[in-house]
Amino acid sequence: MRTLWWTLAMAGLSLVSILLSENRTFDPLHNLSLTVSAPIESGLRDVAEPVSDFFEGVLNRGDIVRENERLRRELERLQTQAAAGEDARRRVRELEEALGFKESRPEDQLIAADVIAQDPSGLKRALAINRGSTDGLDEGMVVLSQDGSLVGTVSLVYDHFAWLRLITDPNSAVNIAVQPQGEEAAAAARGIALGDLRSGVALEMLPTEAEIKQGDLVTTSGLGGNYPRALLLGTIKTVVAKPQAPSKSAVLEPAANLSALDTVFIVTSFKPARLSAP
Amino acid sequence: MKYLVALAGGFLAAVLTASLSPYIRVLGVAPDFVLIFATCWAMVRGQQEAMFVVPLAGLLRDLTTSDPLGLSVLALSPIVFLASLRELRPVESDFLPALAVVAAASLAYSIISMTVLTAVGDEVPWGTALLRLTVPAMVVNPLFAVIMYPPMRWLSPRPRPASFGVGSAVQL
Numbered sequence: 043m044r045t046l047w048w049t050l051a052m053a054g055l056s057l058v059s060i061l062l063s064e065n066r067t068f069d070p071l072h073n074l075s076l077t078v079s080a081p082i083e084s085g086l087r088d089v090a091e092p093v094s095d096f097f098e099g100v101l102n103r104g105d106i107v108r109e110n111e112r113l114r115r116e117l118e119r120l121q122t123q124a125a126a127g128e129d130a131r132r133r134v135r136e137l138e139e140a141l142g143f144k145e146s147r148p149e150d151q152l153i154a155a156d157v158i159a160q161d162p163s164g165l166k167r168a169l170a171i172n173r174g175s176t177d178g179l180d181e182g183m184v185v186l187s188q189d190g191s192l193v194g195t196v197s198l199v200y201d202h203f204a205w206l207r208l209i210t211d212p213n214s215a216v217n218i219a220v221q222p223q224g225e226e227a228a229a230a231a232r233g234i235a236l237g238d239l240r241s242g243v244a245l246e247m248l249p250t251e252a253e254i255k256q257g258d259l260v261t262t263s264g265l266g267g268n269y270p271r272a273l274l275l276g277t278i279k280t281v282v283a284k285p286q287a288p289s290k291s292a293v294l295e296p297a298a299n300l301s302a303l304d305t306v307f308i309v310t311s312f313k314p315a316r317l318s319a320p
Numbered sequence: 321m322k323y324l325v326a327l328a329g330g331f332l333a334a335v336l337t338a339s340l341s342p343y344i345r346v347l348g349v350a351p352d353f354v355l356i357f358a359t360c361w362a363m364v365r366g367q368q369e370a371m372f373v374v375p376l377a378g379l380l381r382d383l384t385t386s387d388p389l390g391l392s393v394l395a396l397s398p399i400v401f402l403a404s405l406r407e408l409r410p411v412e413s414d415f416l417p418a419l420a421v422v423a424a425a426s427l428a429y430s431i432i433s434m435t436v437l438t439a440v441g442d443e444v445p446w447g448t449a450l451l452r453l454t455v456p457a458m459v460v461n462p463l464f465a466v467i468m469y470p471p472m473r474w475l476s477p478r479p480r481p482a483s484f485g486v487g488s489a490v491q492l
């Protein structure tokens with residue numbers, strides 16, 4: 043009987059607490075908790091990372107050697123193409139433009155932030171960073187990796203900390219454009235990149251007539267106003283063939299290593315549609 | 321004093337879960353040290369102490385994640401019910417029931433947290449999550465409980481022999 047009363051009391055308290063939490067009542071408590079735990083979590087991450095890298099290297103040595111060999115062949119092929127003609131050089135320039143965000147997006151104002159924790163539940167793909175509303179962060183702001191590819195958006199902001207929603211989170215949806223590569227590049231195919239627990243990022247709603255192949259670049263389309271145009275997300279990993287489907291699907295290989303992010307950049311100069319609306 | 325130890329242990333488990341566990345993924349899932357800590361405490365120290373330690377651990381977990389405050393308190397509460405298995409003593413060993421309770425608590429935690437997240441409007445892919453997170457967690461969390469349970473059992477004060485009667489009666 044005592045256990046039953048305890049359960050009812052806990053259920054009631056928890057539900058009230060969840061409701062209050064949804065109204066952001068406990069934000070100061072979250073901020074305080076992260077202030078206390080952030081230095082310890084950062085320290086533990088700093089210790090864990092090299093250890094994890096070492097074991098990953100040992101366990102995946104064969105994969106790394108094969109990957110290295112594949113990249114060497116890829117480099118050789120690209121160098122041959124670049125030397126062969128103007129068209130190849132143009133494609134290399136396009137890649138450089140997409141990757142070198144500092145040169146191509148000089149107008150962006152960025153704030154650097156350190157990753158201090160990851161959401162452990164597995165149901166979410168979220169990271170905690172050591173910047174908050176006092177640094178000018180707001181929910182919906184766009185987050186980039188150190189190399190300038192899209193990582194996600196700011197989803198929760200406290201005074202000195204914030205949580206990011208990665209593009210692999212099931213709640214993430216980004217309007218994208220697939221940039222076809224090749225001699226006679228067609229127009230970009232537009233679709234949506236949806237976070238997926240299974241594949242990482244699934245590309246949906248791509249036109250059936252679009253010629254999409256492995257290795258094509260995927261960038262933001264700018265539609266909807268929540269992301270700037272031409273931010274690199276990654277490349278096409280696989281194209282999912284569904285003959286009867288009304289649209290094409292594909293799986294994205296993110297440009298950034300989302301599981302090993304240490305530092306991210308928040309774009310403060312771009313106001314997403316939600317924030318800039320009157 | 322014991323609740324101060326529980327507070328320190330719960331905090332350490334929450335910090336480890338948020339910082340270290342993503343680096344030690346097994347079968348695609350990270351171990352939940354808070355759930356393992358709370359379950360082991362309940363199995364070592366009994367239902368009465370679990371009624372305080374389980375909500376405390378849940379609160380500490382929620383404060384270090386992006387989940388709404390109260391979600392883990394609710395999702396961990398079945399541990400208190402499951403800890404009654406300790407009193408039933410289905411087998412001679414304390415260890416095997418503890419592992420079974422960790423597995424059952426992982427299942428309960430997953431289902432309750434997914435229900436709450438769905439209720440607050442989050443996108444939860446139930447099928448994928450059950451298959452790729454819940455089922456592996458029911459294996460991975462007991463694996464880590466194999467490491468955490470023995471020191472907690474060893475550090476917990478031994479039951480004192482009763483001073484009355486004869487035989488092997490113990491006072492819990």
